[in-house]
Amino acid sequence: xxxxxxxxxxxxxxxxxxxxxxxxxxxxxxxxxxxxxxxxxxxxxxxxxxxxxxx
Numbered sequence: 001x002x003x004x005x006x007x008x009x010x011x012x013x014x015x016x017x018x019x020x021x022x023x024x025x026x027x028x029x030x031x032x033x034x035x036x037x038x039x040x041x042x043x044x045x046x047x048x049x050x051x052x053x054x055x
Contacts (some may be wrong), residue, residue: 020045 016047017033020043024031029047 021031024045026046027047029045032042032044032046034042034044
């Protein structure tokens with residue numbers, strides 16, 4: 001797995017991946033961005049969709 005580097009993203013005006021990583025974290029999940037050879041990109045978001053009830 002290759003974690004996408006988002007350092008300096010805001011300088012270049014590309015906020016998309018940074019926001020996606022932040023939203024995944026808020027969901028308690030993780031975002032994986034990987035290159036697909038010979039071209040393309042795989043984007044996988046994993047999180048638990050079951051909400052726990054606080055008693």
